[in-house]
Amino acid sequence: MKSATQVATDQQNHESWRPLMEVATREVFELMLGSQLSVPEAADASPKPPHDVTAMVGLAGQLCGMLSFCCDNKAAVLITSKMLGVEVEKVSSTEMSDALGEISNMVAGNFKNKISGLGDGCMLSPPTVITGSDYETYSLADRPRLEIRLVFENMPVIVTLQIHS
Amino acid sequence: MPITALIVDDSSVMRKIVERSLRQAGIEITKVIEAGNGAEALSALQENKVDLILCDINMPVMDGLEFVKALAGVESAKGVPVVMITTEGSEAHVVQALSAGARGYIRKPFTPEQVKEQVIPILAGKP
Secondary structure (H helix, E strand, O other): OOOHHHHHHOHHHHHHHHHHHHHHHHHHHHHHHOOOOEOOOHHHOOOOOOOOEEEEEEEEEOOOEEEEEEEOHHHHHHHHHHHHOOOHHHOOHHHHHHHHHHHHHHHHHHHHHOOOOHHHHEEEOOOEEEEOOOOOOOOOOOOOEEEEEEEEOOEEEEEEEEEOO | OOEEEEEEOOOHHHHHHHHHHHHHOOOOEEEEEEEOOHHHHHHHHHHOOOOEEEEOOOOOOOOHHHHHHHHHHOHHHOOOOEEEEEOOOOHHHHHHHHHHOOOEEEEOOOOHHHHHHHHHHHHOOOO
16 A cells, blocks of 8 residues: 555546545445445436535645535435434434534545555544535635545435645 | 443534444443533533543544543543544554543444444453
8 A cells, every 4th residue: 555645646546545435435324324325327427416415524734635525405314314313303404414524524534544644644624514505616726636426325425525735 | 330421522413323332332321421522521520420431532622632631630530441432543543542541442433333342341440
C-alpha cells in the first residue's frame, strides 16, 4: 500500500480511492444499520442526483477536501430509523440531521483510516448538514472530484469527495 | 451487577446507539447519564457516581482526550474505566488515548459484538 503522500501527489491514483470510498460507505451501513448497499443499474444513474439532505465533513492536513453524503428525505428518515431502532414515524428532523452527520463522519473516518499514513495526518471537521434541495455547490478548487453512487433500500445515496489539495 | 454508565458524545443519536449496544452486549444498566462533551461530562461526575465511561474523541468545548486527562483530578472517577468510541482510528490516536488513561478503544463504525469484546473484560476487572 502506498503512503498518503505518494498517493496524494499522483492525480491518477485518486481514482484508486474510489473503491476505498465504496468499501468505507458499505461498512458503515452494514455495521451501524445492518443494511447492505448495492450498485445502481446504469439506467438509474440520473444526471441530477437526489440531495434533499446533504451531510458534509471537511478534511484537513495531508488530505484537504470535503466529503459529502447526499440522499433524498425518505432515505434519510429510513437511515435514521434503522440507526436508532425506531419506527420511521417517530424520527424527528433533529435526529435525522444528527444521524446523517454521523454517517458522513463515519464514512470520512473509515475512508481515511483505509489509506496508509492518512489516519494520523488528516483531521475531520464536525459534520455540517444541509436540508433542502434548491441549491448548487461550486468549488473554487481545480482538483479531482470522486463520486460514488450506491443504492439503499431502492433509493440512491451519493458519496462525493472533493479534493482540494 | 447492574451499572451506571456515562456516555459522552456530541451526537445524541450516537449516544443512543452506544446505550443500545451496551444492552445488546448483555450489560445490565440501571442508569445512563448522557453528556455532549467533556465539560458536560465532568459536570455530571460532580453529582453522579458511575461505573463505566464511554467517550468520543472529537467533540466541541472539551474533546475526549482532554476529558480523560482531566478525570485524573476527579475523585469520584478514580478507577472508573473509560472506553473511547471514535472515528479516529489511527494507531497514534489509540496510543494517545491509552496513555491518557483510557482502558479500551472502539473504532466507529462498530458492532454490538465489538462493544461486548471491549467492555465485558474491563468490567470484569481484567487487564
